[in-house]
Amino acid sequence: MTIKxxxxxxxxxxxxxxxxxxISGSYKGTEGKxxxxxxxLSRATVEGVNIRKKHSKPTADEPGGINEINGTIHVSNLMLxxxxxxxxxxxxxxxxxxxxxxxxKKSGEIIK
Numbered sequence: 001m002t003i004k005x006x007x008x009x010x011x012x013x014x015x016x017x018x019x020x021x022x023i024s025g026s027y028k029g030t031e032g033k034x035x036x037x038x039x040x041l042s043r044a045t046v047e048g049v050n051i052r053k054k055h056s057k058p059t060a061d062e063p064g065g066i067n068e069i070n071g072t073i074h075v076s077n078l079m080l081x082x083x084x085x086x087x088x089x090x091x092x093x094x095x096x097x098x099x100x101x102x103x104x105k106k107s108g109e110i111i112k
Contacts, residue, residue: 009039012044014037014075014078015034016034016035016037017034018033018034018080018081019032019081020078020080020081030048032047032048033046042075044073045072046073046078049070049073050070050071050073051068052070054066054067054068082104082109084104084106084107089107090104091111092104096110
């Protein structure tokens, strides 16, 4: 995987803890919670999406075996779920009380 060299990390439409829907790929239609975001790679880890198997050797305190871990998915394949209707929606930004807030373009609801 190649890493694009940016002067700064781009502002993404997803944050840790957001409910998202996968809009393309083999997990299309799957909904889950964002567990981790990697802004420099423009990727995110979503609960239950892109499951990988990782083989681990036994250590002094843990047994070895095959573990399932969540792989990353590109943020362009994710859409935020509107808190009001429960459907996938685009995200907008506006200034409220001097602070930039995210809102759902489908319902106008502010996203925390």
